[in-house]
Structure formats: structure tokens, C-alpha cells
Amino acid sequence: MIFVIFIIWAYALTLKMDNIMIRIAFACNNKNGLDANIAKHFGRCKYFIIVDLVEGEVKNCSAIENPYFNNHESGLIPDFIKSKSVNVVISGGIGKKALEKFEKYEIKAKAGLIGKVSGALDLYNQNKLFDFSVSSKNDSDFCQ
Numbered sequence: 001m002i003f004v005i006f007i008i009w010a011y012a013l014t015l016k017m018d019n020i021m022i023r024i025a026f027a028c029n030n031k032n033g034l035d036a037n038i039a040k041h042f043g044r045c046k047y048f049i050i051v052d053l054v055e056g057e058v059k060n061c062s063a064i065e066n067p068y069f070n071n072h073e074s075g076l077i078p079d080f081i082k083s084k085s086v087n088v089v090i091s092g093g094i095g096k097k098a099l100e101k102f103e104k105y106e107i108k109a110k111a112g113l114i115g116k117v118s119g120a121l122d123l124y125n126q127n128k129l130f131d132f133s134v135s136s137k138n139d140s141d142f143c144q
Helices: 002-018 076-083 096-105 117-125
Strands: 021-028 047-054 057-065 088-090 108-110
Touching: 021 117, 047 117, 076 096, 088 117, 096 108
Parallel strands: 021 088, 088 108
Antiparallel strands: 021 047, 047 057
């Protein structure tokens, strides 16, 4: 009897694992949702497009203002992103201090992208984006 209950519980757990939501924050220049342009620099973007994915499908897409756009202070934006329960950050460039904080918070950072959120989302779903970390970069920032 206990074995049967365990099997049912394990099966239910695998069903829930298949429906894990991933929340991605895209650093953007405008608030046009999936058509927004990705910003060249994470810390100097005007907006974040927040996309919730379940099994590669967009379940929610919203734009939020970067509260530090006019007063960029290193290290504050990663705290803000963490408060939004984000799992992944995608931007054109990300500086060392932000990368260090993302590593601490276990938020994956993907940089070096240009274009629209929709295009970057397609690349993400195809697993064609690389994680960036402090250890994977040289002394210069990814910022252009």
C-alpha cells in the first residue's frame, strides 16, 4: 500500500516538474512587449520586459520601468530583478558587479544580444544562448 502511494506521489511530482515556469527579464529600450528592442546595457535600460514561460510557451508578458534608469547605482538593479522572482536575465551587455550579484542569487545571465525580445526568446527556447558569469568573461565588460 505504501509503495503504491509512493509511486502515485512520484508520478504527480514528475507532472509538476514538466510545468515549471521560467521567468525571464529582458533589458529593453521600450515597453513594446515581445516587439521591444533589447538594450545594449543592462544597467541603463529604460524597461524590463518580464516573460513567463511554461514548456517554451509565453504565459505572461509585462513591461516594468527600471526604477534606477535616471539614477544608475551599481548593484541595485540585480536586487530589483531578484524581487521580481526572475530566473534568467537577457541583455546586450552586463557589467561585472551585476554578474556577481546574479551568480549570488542563482539568476542566469545571457548577454551579447541585439534585436527584439521575440527573437531572443526563440534563441532561448532553442537553447542557443550561453550563460555568462564573472568567471566566463575577461577583464572588460560585455557592454558595447
